[in-house]
Amino acid sequence: MRVVLEDVSFAYPGSVEPLFLNFSYAFDAGTVTAVVGPSGTGKSTLLDLIGGLQLPDSGSVELHDAESSRIGPRCSWVLQNNMLLGGRTAVDNAALALIATGSPRGESRARALDALTRFGLSDRADYPPERLSGGEAQRVTIARCFLSAAPIILADEPTGQLDSLNSQLVFDALIESASDGKVVILATHDQALAQQAHAIVDLAG
Numbered sequence: 001m002r003v004v005l006e007d008v009s010f011a012y013p014g015s016v017e018p019l020f021l022n023f024s025y026a027f028d029a030g031t032v033t034a035v036v037g038p039s040g041t042g043k044s045t046l047l048d049l050i051g052g053l054q055l056p057d058s059g060s061v062e063l064h065d066a067e068s069s070r071i072g073p074r075c076s077w078v079l080q081n082n083m084l085l086g087g088r089t090a091v092d093n094a095a096l097a098l099i100a101t102g103s104p105r106g107e108s109r110a111r112a113l114d115a116l117t118r119f120g121l122s123d124r125a126d127y128p129p130e131r132l133s134g135g136e137a138q139r140v141t142i143a144r145c146f147l148s149a150a151p152i153i154l155a156d157e158p159t160g161q162l163d164s165l166n167s168q169l170v171f172d173a174l175i176e177s178a179s180d181g182k183v184v185i186l187a188t189h190d191q192a193l194a195q196q197a198h199a200i201v202d203l204a205g
């Protein structure tokens with residue numbers, strides 16, 4: 001898997017200056033790339049362009065997938081505003097990544113529980129999102145992302161609400177996903193984590 005951006009230019013409608021002007025970069029499988037830069041420099045927008053939520057005005061965003069017969073989504077998202085289904089428990093939310101691709105419910109829940117345990121949430125498995133703290137909800141979305149078979153992980157500030165111990169747990173899981181052959185792209189303000197990534201894209205520079 002390889003994500004290749006070539007000469008990408010993009011401006012939000014109505015904005016004076018383009019956010020990206022002839023931006024080129026290739027994100028490789030097996031690599032965690034940290035996207036850094038001050039607030040408003042376009043980190044989230046870059047993930048949107050890669051995930052297909054925004055289209056470039058010119059240039060190209062291509063996902064080169066060696067497994068041409070792959071079924072299912074190619075991008076697994078961790079969004080800035082934790083997308084969890086209300087009224088469903090943490091374990092059901094985490095299991096969604098598996099159930100969505102046809103895994104049996106019982107097995108999906110068992111694997112989801114393992115993932116929640118890994119992120120320190122075994123005693124929150126039966127809580128609905130409404131009863132989780134911001135950081136707990138964030139870790140449920142990470143667990144769900146970690147379970148997804150999608151070959152690209154787009155993580156937007158996945159540690160924004162976490163303490164340093166939990167941030168490191170999450171980062172280690174991203175490194176592990178990269179070791180499994182995924183393309184991992186992490187937008188972050190956390191310099192300590194960015195320094196541990198395999199590559200850094202600095203949008204300020």
Ligand SMILES: Nc1ncnc2c1ncn2[C@@H]1O[C@H](COP(=O)(O)OP(=O)(O)OP(=O)(O)O)[C@@H](O)[C@H]1O
Nearest residue numbers: 012013015019037038039040041042043044045046
């Ligand atoms: N839907 C939108 N319409 C118009 N402008 C937008 C839209 N979304 C973002 N922008 C603008 O584009 C710029 C980049 O936003 P983006 O969210 O990509 O930044 P960011 O680097 O992720 O910031 P942060 O660190 O605060 O998350 C900002 O100036 C923002 O105001």
Ligand SMILES: [Mg+2]
Nearest residue numbers: 043044080156
């Ligand atoms: Mg952002």
